[in-house]
Amino acid sequence: MTxxxxxxxxxxxxxxIARAAECLRAGGLVAFPTETVYGLGVHALDRAALRRLxxxxxxxxxxxxxxxxxxxxQLAPLLAVVPxxxxxxxxxxxxxxxxxxxxxxxxxxxxxxxGLDTVAVRVPAHPVAxxxxxxxxxxxxxxxxxxxxxxxxxxxxxxxDDLNGRIDLIVDGGATTIGVESTVLDLSGxxxxxxxxxxxxxxxxxxxxxxVDVSTAIAIGSPMPSPGLLEKHYSPRAPLTLFEGRRDxxxxxxxxxxxxxxxxxxxxxxxxxxxxxxxxxxxxxxxxRILLRTIGSQEAVEAVAARLYASLRELDASGADVxxxxxxxxDGIGVAVQDRLRRAAAGxxxxx
Numbered sequence: 160m161t162x163x164x165x166x167x168x169x170x171x172x173x174x175x176i177a178r179a180a181e182c183l184r185a186g187g188l189v190a191f192p193t194e195t196v197y198g199l200g201v202h203a204l205d206r207a208a209l210r211r212l213x214x215x216x217x218x219x220x221x222x223x224x225x226x227x228x229x230x231x232x233q234l235a236p237l238l239a240v241v242p243x244x245x246x247x248x249x250x251x252x253x254x255x256x257x258x259x260x261x262x263x264x265x266x267x268x269x270x271x272x273x274g275l276d277t278v279a280v281r282v283p284a285h286p287v288a289x290x291x292x293x294x295x296x297x298x299x300x301x302x303x304x305x306x307x308x309x310x311x312x313x314x315x316x317x318x319x320d321d322l323n324g325r326i327d328l329i330v331d332g333g334a335t336t337i338g339v340e341s342t343v344l345d346l347s348g349x350x351x352x353x354x355x356x357x358x359x360x361x362x363x364x365x366x367x368x369x370x371v372d373v374s375t376a377i378a379i380g381s382p383m384p385s386p387g388l389l390e391k392h393y394s395p396r397a398p399l400t401l402f403e404g405r406r407d408x409x410x411x412x413x414x415x416x417x418x419x420x421x422x423x424x425x426x427x428x429x430x431x432x433x434x435x436x437x438x439x440x441x442x443x444x445x446x447x448r449i450l451l452r453t454i455g456s457q458e459a460v461e462a463v464a465a466r467l468y469a470s471l472r473e474l475d476a477s478g479a480d481v482x483x484x485x486x487x488x489x490d491g492i493g494v495a496v497q498d499r500l501r502r503a504a505a506g507x508x509x510x511x
Contacts, residue, residue, distance in 0.1 A: 161323045163315065168192065168332040171287045173294075179330050180294035188212055188326035190304035190318045191291050193283040195256050195337045195357070196311040196468070197318050198227070198301030199326065200291070203237075209270035209300065215325040218307040221382045222389075223273040224300040225258050225341070226280050229292045237278055237298060239264050242346055247367060254284035256337055257359040260345040260384055271300050273382035277347045287332040302386060303340065304329075310393050310468040310503070313338050317472055338465035339495045343385040345374075354385035356495040358464075391505035395471040397428060399482040401504040404511030406457075409485045410438055412511045417442055417449070420481050426450060428479030430470050432457040432487065450477045460493040467496060471503065 164175045179189050186208040189200045201212045203226045213220060226237060231249040234241060239262040248259065263278035272278050283289060292299055303311040304318040304326075312318045315331035322329075342357030344364060352372040353361055364371045377390045387393075400416065402409040413429070420427045421442070428450040431439060436453050452470040455462035474482050484504075489497050501508065 163329045165331040183295045189328045191330040192332040193288045194285045197304040199304035200299040200301040203298040203300035227299045253282040256341040258341045258343045310471040355387045392502040397479045400507040403486045408511035425480035428474035428482040430484040
């Protein structure tokens with residue numbers, strides 16, 4: 160059984176952090192909170208430990224890992240070259256939810272990079288993550304601490320549900336704050352390119368660079384330059400259908416689909432904006448087969464992002480046969496929310 164150590168999210172106990180750090184140095188697998196989601200940490204230069212991580216997560220070797228360090232000064236051994244723009248980005252966005260893809264050095268194992276010539280690196284902001292990386296004194300490779308393709312964990316209980324018995328230790332620092340994974344910015348080519356959207360938006364990055372491209376490619380089979388690029392990812396066990404479009408078209412379509420599923424005897428999970436609650440009353444609440452989660456106002460997508468993965472997991476745990484979601488506005492972090500919902504839907508998208 161995996162051990163769980165609880166710590167204060169703001170002032171983690173040094174003794175608990177030291178235990179977790181020693182486990183990492185010894186080749187162990189340790190889950191810990193970052194400001195985005197819980198990560199599953201492992202010594203980034205220990206090939207045997209890295210292989211254990213892939214087995215524990217059931218993660219394909221074509222999906223690279225993000226290496227976490229305590230400061231920009233610790234990047235040099237991991238990189239073939241440090242581009243001139245990195246110090247500026249570090250000053251503006253680190254510590255924080257921005258991952259940079261850069262040319263790697265020979266010291267970084269292929270297991271971290273999926274065999275590519277680049278490595279993804281980040282300096283997290285969460286006090287527990289920073290304390291752990293500092294105490295360990297090593298670079299820590301840390302994908303999300305869940306079984307591969309499941310919704311990422313934003314609470315320690317999510318990690319335990321997926322990985323109990325598969326990993327050594329969980330450092331429980333409470334719920335994460337942002338709730339979706341970091342923005343991934345590829346700096347290895349001629350034009351900076353966002354591979355995965357997150358809380359650091361394209362608009363923020365375009366204040367640094369005259370041009371920033373956004374990749375919409377879906378990885379199929381070959382090694383990926385970034386995590387989170389598969390068509391199916393972040394997915395609950397129940398099939399999820401996403402209704403995209405204007406609210407006055409998408410919400411009625413969702414209600415029709417919910418009625419159809421109810422008529423078939425299914426339990427229907429619904430994730431909606433707070434503003435949708437009144438309209439959804441047309442489904443006849445209270446109804447034990449309607450499992451409704453309103454996760455925030457459509458005018459405050461930051462709150463929606465923070466609740467998204469937990470709501471998907473709650474609906475699975477509640478026995479939903481299907482999950483229906485109306486898309487949220489795509490301002491700011493809403494782009495990341497839409498990206499995660501599209502991948503959770505794995506092609507089941509209704510354009511309204």
